[in-house]
Amino acid sequence: MTVLLDRRDGVGVITIDLPERRNSLTLPMSAQLVEHVRACEQDETVHAIVVTGTPPAFCAGADLTALGEAREEGLRAIYAGFLAVAGSELPTVAAVNGAAVGAGLNLALACDVRLVGPKARFDARFLQLGLHPGGGMTWLSQRLVGPQTAAAMTLFGQVLDADEAVRTGLAFRKADDVVAAALEFCQAAAKAPRDLVVTTKRTLRTTATYHRHDDAVETELVAQVASMETPAFAELLAAMRERISRQA
Numbered sequence: 001m002t003v004l005l006d007r008r009d010g011v012g013v014i015t016i017d018l019p020e021r022r023n024s025l026t027l028p029m030s031a032q033l034v035e036h037v038r039a040c041e042q043d044e045t046v047h048a049i050v051v052t053g054t055p056p057a058f059c060a061g062a063d064l065t066a067l068g069e070a071r072e073e074g075l076r077a078i079y080a081g082f083l084a085v086a087g088s089e090l091p092t093v094a095a096v097n098g099a100a101v102g103a104g105l106n107l108a109l110a111c112d113v114r115l116v117g118p119k120a121r122f123d124a125r126f127l128q129l130g131l132h133p134g135g136g137m138t139w140l141s142q143r144l145v146g147p148q149t150a151a152a153m154t155l156f157g158q159v160l161d162a163d164e165a166v167r168t169g170l171a172f173r174k175a176d177d178v179v180a181a182a183l184e185f186c187q188a189a190a191k192a193p194r195d196l197v198v199t200t201k202r203t204l205r206t207t208a209t210y211h212r213h214d215d216a217v218e219t220e221l222v223a224q225v226a227s228m229e230t231p232a233f234a235e236l237l238a239a240m241r242e243r244i245s246r247q248a
Contacts, residue, residue: 003032005039010190011183012040012090016053022060023053025078025103033081037088047194048186051085051111052095052179058120059104064129078103079135086110086136089198091189095182096120096171102129109140112201114171115185116162117178122170123159145170193232199223 004015014036016023025033040046053059062078085092085107094100094111099121108114108122124141126133133154141150145168152158165171175181189197203223207216227233 001032002026002029003036005036007043007046008183009187010045010047011186012036012043012046012049013179013183014040014049014051016051016059019054019056021063022057022099023104024060024063025081025107026063027074027077030078030081034084037084041089044194046090047192047197048091048093048189049085049088050093050095050179050182050186051107052097052182053104055097056119057098057104058094058096058100059107060099061102061104061125075134079106082107082110082135086140089201091186091197091201093182093185095178096122096165097178099123101125102131103135106135106137106140109137109144113185114165115178115182116165116171116174118162118174118176120162120165120171120174120178121159122153122165124153125157127155128157193230195230196227196232199227 002018004017006013040049092111094108094114096108096114097117098119100108101123102125105122105124138154141153149168160170162174166174203220206219210216
């Protein structure tokens, strides 16, 4: 299997493992990516997902030999892997340790957060290959970095290194060991009640479409009241009261 799944401390680590081809995605690999995302979602011990690649690349895009034969059905099959990540109910972090090119860029953009290693590179490269961008890349990139940087990457072939990615907001943080940093980053989600993590991510997506603060207040109120009625909240509240009583 060329896409691996490892579970570590409440985090599912999905690794694209075809380094001799710079982790270029094939149709079977995209299907494996979908399977692993679903497996994480169905595993109650997994609270977050990290996506990475075996060095030297994160993911160098779709395998062009497969892409050359693809039309709509084949392209949708290639998209399926990163769309599964984009649609996951669990928090997702891309640990970008090398080049993220084309479909590999889409895979990184599909995650909720991107952490970068020193050798990270973000390269759209669609036009240079004679291809129109696909998989929602134009929407994802503009949403994350704004129209100017998205245009620079898409129309003018600008490649962002790790520092530029952090500066433009494409990545959240740079780390020497980006996979270890991503695992540590996920621990807050891993230690929180899983249902609460899933609900909070759902609320983030919902309120992102709102135009009025009042609407967000009402949506959050319903979910917050529900969270106060859970056993997990009752246990945390009881523990807090006990600590306060000991200090009195």
